[in-house]
Amino acid sequence: MLNNNINLVAILKEYGIKPSIQRIEILEFLIENRIHPNIEAIYSILVEKMPTLSKATVYNTLDLFAKNGLTNRLFIEANEVRYDIRTDRHGHFKCEKCKIIHDVEIYNLDTEINKNDYKGMIYAEEINYRGLCEACAK
Amino acid sequence: MLNNNINLVAILKEYGIKPSIQRIEILEFLIENRIHPNIEAIYSILVEKMPTLSKATVYNTLDLFAKNGLTNRLFIEANEVRYDIRTDRHGHFKCEKCKIIHDVEIYNLDTEINKNDYKGMIYAEEINYRGLCEACAK
């Protein structure tokens, strides 16, 4: 636990983020709960450990994490941003029955925009599916 | 214009949508303005022609269009849904400077979820990029 905390601090520093209690706790939550949570999911759990936690802090922290490349923001559904600590290239699948957002491996993606000779700049790429997962489809 | 209207009515019927003045006007707007508009963009233009138009009608109509497969909903940015009358498989690129959402052709996409042996059901696929377009990147 102490070890773990040192580790979390190191991750934050690596991304140029000054560690605070709140930032450490939020990072720990994201690492241990890889459920692509929204703000409410993060806040409602953490506020039990830290009763003075403000929702604004959760917003501020996740904006900071995203700006510094520590997390990604997912727009897989309307009216709600999801957050992902996994930042290597992968897509998502949201099951409309069980509501779980699954990671999806991308083996090959070839578009006019991700070609080598594309002259613009790409900041972000997002591949999302919606449907029924294997378990729910039966 | 009269001819065009007959055409719009035919499109609506083809998708099982009862044609009303509002639905015809909204469909016409989408066909003639392929800018992936949000609700506000559609409403603010059409309310000038139809002063009694309600924003709720724009929401209702676009929900209906989407449910019947006449349009797609795009979640390319937080807190705002965009609508697209083009429904064949393609992706999008949003330039963060000029704000334009460009269509992107997909030549090849290969993931664990769109393979033939995937046992779940896929209702929707969305491929989004964000960055700077060629013009703005210079």
Next chain:
DNA sequence: CTCGCAATTTAGAATAATTATAATACTATT
């Protein structure tokens, strides 16, 4: 160690998109 300052956090108000509700208007049928 303690003071001062800048960064961070907090609580709550403000904003913006969307959804819900209930009344009104339209359309097709008898």
Next chain:
DNA sequence: AATAGTATTATAATTATTCTAAATTGCGAG
């Protein structure tokens, strides 16, 4: 024309997010 069913409207309610200003924290200089 009366009826029933559907669509539209105006507005209220809800929800996610951003803004603001005050309070708190924690680090570094003295």
